[in-house]
Amino acid sequence: MTHDLNPLDTALAAYPRAALLEGPTPIQKLSRLSSLPEFNGCNLYVKRDDLTGLGGGGNKLRKLEFLLGEALAEGADTLVTWGGFQSNHARLTAAVAARHGLACELILTPSAVRSDQDFCHNGNVLLDGLFGANIHRLARGVAPDVHAGQLVETLKGQGKKPFVMPLGGSSPRGSLGYAACAAEILRQADALGIHFDQIVVPNGSAGTHSGLLAGVTLARASTQILGYSVLATEEQALATTLEKTRQTLQLLAPSVALVEHTVSVDGSQRGDAYGAPTDAMLEAVRLLASHEGLLIDPVYGGKAFAGLLAAVRRGDYPAGSHLLFVMTGGLPGLFAYRSAFD
Known part of the structure; x- marks a missing residue:
C-alpha cells in the first residue's frame, strides 16, 4: 500500500x-543477523538515525529542529537545558548552539549508578566542552529544573534572551521531530515495497516513541510502535507516552483521537536503574557490532535492541515479519562505559 502523508x-x-x-537517514537490512536460525526467519532492519552528522549525530537532532525553530522565532540568543553527565541531548544542544552562533548553558546531574572517571569525564561530557558550552555540574540531590529556572532569571537580568530546551527535547513540540520521522519511514517503506509490522525504539523521555506514534496515527498506518523503557518503570513510561502522544496529536490534528491500546511499552530491559548496564545489553551491543559492524549505545539503544532480540528469539513474531529498529545514536556513551565492557 502507499500511504497518504499529505x-x-x-x-x-x-x-x-x-x-x-x-536529508532522510537510510534504512538498512541486518542481513547477517536476519539469516541466523535463532531469529526464526524474521527480517531485521535498522533506521540509521545515528547517521545525522551534526555534533556526532543522534535522534535528538530531529527534536531540536522544531525546538530550535521555536527558539529562533522568539529571538533567543542562549540555549539552556539539563540532563545527566552522559546526556546525548545536552551534547547535541551544545553542537546546535555552536552551529548557529548561540550561547549554551548545560546543567548536568551525576548518575546514581556510575561515578568512574570515564563516565564523569569522557564520552558526551568531553564533547560538551569542545562545543563551547558553559557546563554547570550539580551536586547530587539538586533539582536541575529548579537550577535552570534560577539560571534563566540570571541570564535575563544580564540582558540575554534564554530559551529552555526541555529534558531530552521531549516536549510535544520536540516530539514533532519524530512525527516527521514517521512520515519519512513510511515513504521509505513504500519505496522499498515492504510493510514494517513493528517499529522498535528506546523509550527514555518518551519523545521519540510519542512522535512516531502520533505520526503513524495521523497517517492511518497499521505499523505498530513498541518502546522499551530504559528510564522509568513500565507503568510510568506507559502513562508518560500516552500523555505525550495525545499532546503531540493535539498540535498536529486536534480532531484525531489516540486509541489507547496502541501505546505499547515493555519494561523488561531497564535493569536496576537508568544507565545501569545489563548482561542482555552487553550481549546485544556486542552482537550487532560483531555481526553487522554497527555500534549502538549502552543506555538506550543497547537495552532496546536486547529487547527486540529476546522477542524474536522467543518467537513473538511470525517468520517473514519486517521489524524496524530505530538506531537513536549515542555512540560517545560507549567510551563512558568502557569499564562495563571490560
Missing part, C-alpha cells in the same frame, strides 16, 4: 523548523 506534512508545516539533518 495531512501529516501539512500539519507539520505549520511549525517553525530549523534544518539540522542532511
Whole structure:
C-alpha cells in the first residue's frame, strides 16, 4: 500500500523548523543477523538515525529542529537545558548552539549508578566542552529544573534572551521531530515495497516513541510502535507516552483521537536503574557490532535492541515479519562505559 502523508506534512508545516539533518537517514537490512536460525526467519532492519552528522549525530537532532525553530522565532540568543553527565541531548544542544552562533548553558546531574572517571569525564561530557558550552555540574540531590529556572532569571537580568530546551527535547513540540520521522519511514517503506509490522525504539523521555506514534496515527498506518523503557518503570513510561502522544496529536490534528491500546511499552530491559548496564545489553551491543559492524549505545539503544532480540528469539513474531529498529545514536556513551565492557 502507499500511504497518504499529505495531512501529516501539512500539519507539520505549520511549525517553525530549523534544518539540522542532511536529508532522510537510510534504512538498512541486518542481513547477517536476519539469516541466523535463532531469529526464526524474521527480517531485521535498522533506521540509521545515528547517521545525522551534526555534533556526532543522534535522534535528538530531529527534536531540536522544531525546538530550535521555536527558539529562533522568539529571538533567543542562549540555549539552556539539563540532563545527566552522559546526556546525548545536552551534547547535541551544545553542537546546535555552536552551529548557529548561540550561547549554551548545560546543567548536568551525576548518575546514581556510575561515578568512574570515564563516565564523569569522557564520552558526551568531553564533547560538551569542545562545543563551547558553559557546563554547570550539580551536586547530587539538586533539582536541575529548579537550577535552570534560577539560571534563566540570571541570564535575563544580564540582558540575554534564554530559551529552555526541555529534558531530552521531549516536549510535544520536540516530539514533532519524530512525527516527521514517521512520515519519512513510511515513504521509505513504500519505496522499498515492504510493510514494517513493528517499529522498535528506546523509550527514555518518551519523545521519540510519542512522535512516531502520533505520526503513524495521523497517517492511518497499521505499523505498530513498541518502546522499551530504559528510564522509568513500565507503568510510568506507559502513562508518560500516552500523555505525550495525545499532546503531540493535539498540535498536529486536534480532531484525531489516540486509541489507547496502541501505546505499547515493555519494561523488561531497564535493569536496576537508568544507565545501569545489563548482561542482555552487553550481549546485544556486542552482537550487532560483531555481526553487522554497527555500534549502538549502552543506555538506550543497547537495552532496546536486547529487547527486540529476546522477542524474536522467543518467537513473538511470525517468520517473514519486517521489524524496524530505530538506531537513536549515542555512540560517545560507549567510551563512558568502557569499564562495563571490560
